[in-house]
Amino acid sequence: RMVRELITQGAEGRVYEEEWLGRKVVIKQRFPKKYRHPELDSHISKERMKAEARALTRCRSFGIKTPAVYDVDFEKNEIIMEKIQNSITLRNYIYETSNNESPESKLNILAEKIGKVLANLHGNHIIHGDLTTSNMLLVQPYDASEIVVIDFGLSSVDERAEDKAVDLYVLERAILSTHPNTDKMVEVLLAEYAKAGGKAAQEVVKRLDEVRLRGRKKLCFG
């Protein structure tokens, strides 16, 4: 039986891998923030966990692939969820693909997939909050895989175009700054998003222009 193994540690908490009730799982554990008043901290932590578990489950109901939520423990501040096996991050996939011959067609196909998924996500008024290529996965065989969206720890629900545009902007910046020669890919992504998402999505893309003009000041970090 596998003991809990630390995968990664961020500002919010730790992510472990473990075998739980016979299955390989991922455990997201939130740190208590000592500088906060303990009651407030536990409340905030609980609210964030609920938001994350909700978003994961609701996305599933819309047909967006996410890890299944297996258990939520508010005392230990843990969410136990499915471990997506045989996967890589979009980040690594783009990196690998970019190094091969004529990556354009594969990247464009990927871009369309992303556009569709985000149109679905935003169409259901879910703001991911941290859209990067590290928060999207592909499973083997990668070329044929659907996008699996993970890490809804900063997610929220909002109908307005503003937050959705910011969501897109964060992803755009993430792709363009991490991977060279991805301008076309982003174009294809946004085009597919607008096509798949209808009028509301087109509004968001329009809003995106304004967000771009505002620049870095729009991001919550950096």
Added chain:
Amino acid sequence: MADASFLCKWLKILFIADKGGGVVKRMQLQLINNLLYRLPLHGKLLKHGVECHLILCPMIVSTFQVLVAVNRAVRALRRKSMTTRSVYAEIIFNLSPTKSITDSLKRFGLGDDDQNILAVVIDESDISTLVDKLNSQVKGQICMLEEINMLTDEENIIKTYKMKSSEIQKGNIEDSVISRMACKDFLVMN
């Protein structure tokens, strides 16, 4: 009521529920088929001191689902935070998509016509004795635990848990059911 006289083939899994957080209970799942006489909830089995939790099979997607429900129930028991009054009712409640206890007992508990039941035996320590005891009293047709998949009433489950077609196409039913179970306290699915 006369002896619960149904044929039993005994069954497989011995499982230790999650050790973290002090939840250490051994559990054995038995699938009992061709139940000829209705077993009142704890009935005959309880009389002989073997507490055995009985769950309606068609509503079960997988044994993992049951493990998750049991784990949660035992944890609540330990923390003295159960919603219901007994571990049995708690397990049933955990399986249900709704917050209504009566509703969950109706849906997942046994009815008069039910022939297939999943028996869950939980104890702190020596489970094999309990299971042997259960064995000696109950004669029924036991099936391989894996056969539970054949008894699943998918249509009913999809309806009960209110799953949409988009969800079923892209994912599997087990994940959908367990996600709902896990988020039940703070998420209403329409």
